[in-house]
Amino acid sequence: GAGVSQSPRYKVAKRGQDVALRCDPISGHVSLFWYQQALGQGPEFLTYFQNEAQLDKSGLPSDRFFAERPEGSVSTLKIQRTQQEDSAVYLCASSLARRLGQYEQYFGPGTRLTVT
Amino acid sequence: AQTVTQSQPEMSVQEAETVTLSCTYDTSESDYYLFWYKQPPSRQMILVIRQEAYKQQNATENRFSVNFQKAAKSFSLKISDSQLGDAAMYFCAYRRAQGGSEKLVFGKGTKLTVNP
Numbered sequence: 001g002a003g004v005s006q007s008p009r010y011k012v013a014k015r016g017q018d019v020a021l022r023c024d025p026i027s028g029h030v031s032l033f034w035y036q037q038a039l040g041q042g043p044e045f046l047t048y049f050q051n052e053a054q055l056d057k058s059g060l061p062s063d064r065f066f067a068e069r070p071e072g073s074v075s076t077l078k079i080q081r082t083q084q085e086d087s088a089v090y091l092c093a094s095s096l097a098r099r100l101g102q103y104e105q106y107f108g109p110g111t112r113l114t115v116t
Numbered sequence: 117a118q119t120v121t122q123s124q125p126e127m128s129v130q131e132a133e134t135v136t137l138s139c140t141y142d143t144s145e146s147d148y149y150l151f152w153y154k155q156p157p158s159r160q161m162i163l164v165i166r167q168e169a170y171k172q173q174n175a176t177e178n179r180f181s182v183n184f185q186k187a188a189k190s191f192s193l194k195i196s197d198s199q200l201g202d203a204a205m206y207f208c209a210y211r212r213a214q215g216g217s218e219k220l221v222f223g224k225g226t227k228l229t230v231n232p
Binding site: 031033035040041042043044045048050055056058059089091093095103104105106107108109110 | 120122149151153158159160161162163166207211213217218219220221222223224225
């Protein structure tokens with residue numbers, strides 16, 4: 001079936017604007033993850049969901065970052081009052097279910113956010 | 117907190133030769149998973165190989181194999197018969213196996229160049 005998809009692929013925002021990034025996980029995947037990847041760096045964890053429950057948001061850098069997954073499928077990462085340091089690639093990943101022994105994460109292509 | 121260290125920012129290899137990428141990690145957990153991910157310039161992260169910490173046998177996937185040294189907390193990736201398509205950023209990642217967050221902790225990556 002289809003892989004993880006993300007939209008938009010590219011987003012340019014003026015400093016102070018709000019942005020919303022969308023992730024469509026693989027159908028049936030229970031867990032959904034958001035990572036931030038700065039240029040030339042490895043991805044860094046932001047938050048993750050199991051179905052609609054946000055189980056870990058320890059990586060969100062500030063209260064300007066907010067994520068939701070209201071129906072346990074599609075997720076949105078919202079960044080309010082964007083700052084230049086928010087410029088990065090935002091990666092979404094999904095996985096089936098730990099209780100089934102499935103722990104591999106499948107990544108989407110990412111959204112490149114540039115804040116000017 | 118768990119950390120992952122990749123000490124080689126860049127590596128190069130001749131086509132058809134073998135190259136080894138290094139990774140060390142720090143954890144107090146006894147059960148965990150380790151991964152190598154490949155990220156080509158197109159940016160989509162692809163799982164190359166995984167290792168369960170409780171397994172003593174090193175994982176292999178075709179031309180890719182790992183040298184997992186649990187006591188030394190070392191997890192290197194060997195690529196045999198290198199191909200031009202192997203050129204990419206390679207990230208080592210850690211995930212705890214039991215309880216807590218399912219997040220991946222990544223190293224900073226190694227950029228692999230394959231010379232024809």
